[in-house]
Amino acid sequence: MRxxxxxxxxxxxxxxxxxxxxxxxxxxxxxxxxxxxxxxxADEVISDDTTIDALRREIDEHILRVLAxxxxxxxxxxxxxxxxxxxxxxxxxxxxxRHIAEIAADDFPRATVPLELTGxxxxxxxxxxxxxxxxxxxxxxxDKECAAELxxxxxxxxxxxxxxxxxxxxxxxxxxxxxELTLLGRYYERYADHAVAIADSVRFETGAPA
Amino acid sequence: MRxxxxxxxxxxxxxxxxxxxxxxxxxxxxxxxxxxxxxxxADEVISDDTTIDALRREIDEHILRVLAxxxxxxxxxxxxxxxxxxxxxxxxxxxxxRHIAEIAADDFPRATVPLELTGxxxxxxxxxxxxxxxxxxxxxxxDKECAAELxxxxxxxxxxxxxxxxxxxxxxxxxxxxxELTLLGRYYERYADHAVAIADSVRFETGAPA
Numbered sequence: 001m002r003x004x005x006x007x008x009x010x011x012x013x014x015x016x017x018x019x020x021x022x023x024x025x026x027x028x029x030x031x032x033x034x035x036x037x038x039x040x041x042a043d044e045v046i047s048d049d050t051t052i053d054a055l056r057r058e059i060d061e062h063i064l065r066v067l068a069x070x071x072x073x074x075x076x077x078x079x080x081x082x083x084x085x086x087x088x089x090x091x092x093x094x095x096x097x098r099h100i101a102e103i104a105a106d107d108f109p110r111a112t113v114p115l116e117l118t119g120x121x122x123x124x125x126x127x128x129x130x131x132x133x134x135x136x137x138x139x140x141x142x143d144k145e146c147a148a149e150l151x152x153x154x155x156x157x158x159x160x161x162x163x164x165x166x167x168x169x170x171x172x173x174x175x176x177x178x179x180e181l182t183l184l185g186r187y188y189e190r191y192a193d194h195a196v197a198i199a200d201s202v203r204f205e206t207g208a209p210a
Numbered sequence: 211m212r213x214x215x216x217x218x219x220x221x222x223x224x225x226x227x228x229x230x231x232x233x234x235x236x237x238x239x240x241x242x243x244x245x246x247x248x249x250x251x252a253d254e255v256i257s258d259d260t261t262i263d264a265l266r267r268e269i270d271e272h273i274l275r276v277l278a279x280x281x282x283x284x285x286x287x288x289x290x291x292x293x294x295x296x297x298x299x300x301x302x303x304x305x306x307x308r309h310i311a312e313i314a315a316d317d318f319p320r321a322t323v324p325l326e327l328t329g330x331x332x333x334x335x336x337x338x339x340x341x342x343x344x345x346x347x348x349x350x351x352x353d354k355e356c357a358a359e360l361x362x363x364x365x366x367x368x369x370x371x372x373x374x375x376x377x378x379x380x381x382x383x384x385x386x387x388x389x390e391l392t393l394l395g396r397y398y399e400r401y402a403d404h405a406v407a408i409a410d411s412v413r414f415e416t417g418a419p420a
Contacts, residue, residue, distance in 0.1 A: 064291065071281040081274065084291060085298070169386055175379045182392040 005076060008066045012059060012083050013139060019055050019090045020136040020198075024129055026052065026097035027191060031125040034104035034184075035118055037111045045101035052094035059087040075205070082205035086139065089194040089201070093132065096191045103180055112180055114173065120164045124188040127157045131195035138202040150199040157192040161185045215286060218276045222269060222293050223349060229265050229300045230346040230408075234339055236262065236307035237401060241335040244314035244394075245328055247321045255311035262304035269297040285415070292415035296349065299404040299411070303342065306397045306404075313390055322390055324383065330374045334398040337367045341405035348412040360409040367402040371395045 026045050033042035063083050066072075072080060103112055113121050131153055138146040164185045168178050236255050243252035273293050276282070282290060313322055323331050341363055348356040374395045378388050 064287065067277070067291070068283045068287050071283075073278045073281075077274065077278050081277075081294065084294060088295070088298075165389060168389060171385065173385075175381065175383075175388060178385060178388055179375060179378060179392045182389045183396065186393065186396065 005066070005070050005072060008062075008070070009076070009079055012062055012066070012080075015055065015059050015062070016083060016086055016090070016139050017136055019052065019059065019087065020132060020139065022048070022052050022055070023090050023093040023097060024132045024136075026094055027100070027125065027128055027132070030097040030100040030104065031121070033101050034107075034112050035121065037104065037108055039105050039108040042101040042105040042108070046098055046105065049094050049098040053091060056087045056091040060084060063087075078205045082201040085201045086198050089197045093191050093194045096187045096194075099187050100184060103184060107180070112177070112184070114177065117164065117167055117181065120160060120167065121184070121188075124157065124160045124164070124185070127153065127160060128188050128191045128195070131157070131192045135195040135198040138199045142202060142206050144203050144206045146199060146202075150196050154192050154196045157189055161189045215276070215280050215282060218272075218280070219286070219289055222272055222276070222290075225265065225269050225272070226293060226296055226300070226349050227346055229262065229269065229297065230342060230349065232258070232262050232265070233300050233303040233307060234342045234346075236304055237310070237335065237338055237342070240307040240310040240314065241331070243311050244317075244322050245331065247314065247318055249315050249318040252311040252315040252318070256308055256315065259304050259308040263301060266297045266301040270294060273297075288415045292411040295411045296408050299407045303401050303404045306401045309397050310394060313394060317390070322387070322394070324387065327374065327377055327391065330370060330377065331394070331398075334367065334370045334374070334395070337363065337370060338398050338401045338405070341367070341402045345405040345408040348409045352412060352416050354413050354416045356409060356412075360406050364402050364406045367399055371399045 026048060029041050030045045032038060033045060063080050067077075067080055070076075131150060134146055134150050134153070137143060138150070164181065168181050171178070173181070236258060239251050240255045242248060243255060273290050277287075277290055280286075341360060344356055344360050344363070347353060348360070374391065378391050381388070383391070
């Protein structure tokens with residue numbers, strides 16, 4: 001029974017890691033679609049989000065099945081409950097990438113981001129993808145230390161958001177661009193917050209008596 | 211053992227209902243603080259958010275304890291897992307109310323919302339509080355039908371957000387007000403989305419074989 005349980009947990013972790021790769025790919029492509037005004041890529045990101053949503057439901061049901069059949073306690077129980085939190089954060093990260101792709105698709109053929117602000121948006125994308133990569137490693141290695149590092153990197157995202165908002169405030173952009181950049185900045189920041197929340201769930205899981 | 215389990219579940223539901231009341235109060239007061247440029251109320255909402263966060267941790271631990279000691283299956287298991295989702299949505303609703311209070315506090319003595327847009331913001335607040343009220347009833351009565359009604363009311367929130375954004379786009383507001391209104395609109399909308407997610411969790415819970 002113990003072996004079966006740990007095999008199940010391993011399978012669930014592999015699904016969570018696969019889901020993390022999907023939301024990384026979604027964010028990377030959404031940013032490309034936006035910065036290069038590429039509606040085909042934007043549409044792909046939007047339609048691929050249903051796969052991410054379906055994977056979340058699959059992982060949820062898998063975890064519920066293991067909870068019901070194996071009735072784990074202590075650290076094993078916490079690991080499963082952490083999985084229920086993590087797949088929800090990943091689903092939201094997918095939604096946020098989709099929102100960015102939706103803005104890109106709406107704006108086509110206009111480019112959403114003015115040339116002088118593409119640098120900040122590139123940096124936000126890079127920070128977002130890096131945080132997602134670390135969240136993935138936290139899941140893969142059940143790494144508590146990794147979780148602490150994410151908090152620091154999230155501060156960088158907050159600085160980038162503040163810089164973006166300062167640029168918007170000091171600009172004479174048209175209202176539509178200002179509104180879209182405000183939302184875009186928020187989407188990258190929230191994506192990063194969810195990556196940090198995943199690391200927190202890993203910390204919650206490993207902090208419990210095993 | 212069954213009686214104990216259902217007593218525990220009842221206690222958890224009461225805590226979730228209490229937490230819903232706190233996030234309703236937070237949103238109502240945050241809106242007042244913003245529309246009336248009242249920094250004292252804004253500061254109260256900001257500091258009260260720690261109570262909401264603490265309550266979430268308490269409910270999480272309570273649910274984990276019941277999962278570990280009672281090892282429920284089927285509908286009972288789903289009810290507890292739903293509780294873990296609901297308290298997270300409620301925590302986020304508290305955060306969103308706090309974000310609105312933070313904008314109000316930052317702007318003082320300036321009023322954030324221009325007079326001609328207070329009507330829409332009032333309506334968004336009313337819709338948000340009404341959705342939270344229905345989420346509370348969904349929890350209290352484990353009411354699946356209530357959940358379907360929330361979806362419809364959330365459409366009203368989406369229309370209000372679209373109306374707010376149309377007004378911002380057509381305006382010649384200063385950049386700071388435009389940026390803040392964009393975020394504010396998004397905060398009300400997300401608050402409403404989390405209320406709908408709570409109803410979805412109730413639906414998930416009651417839809418399972420009991």
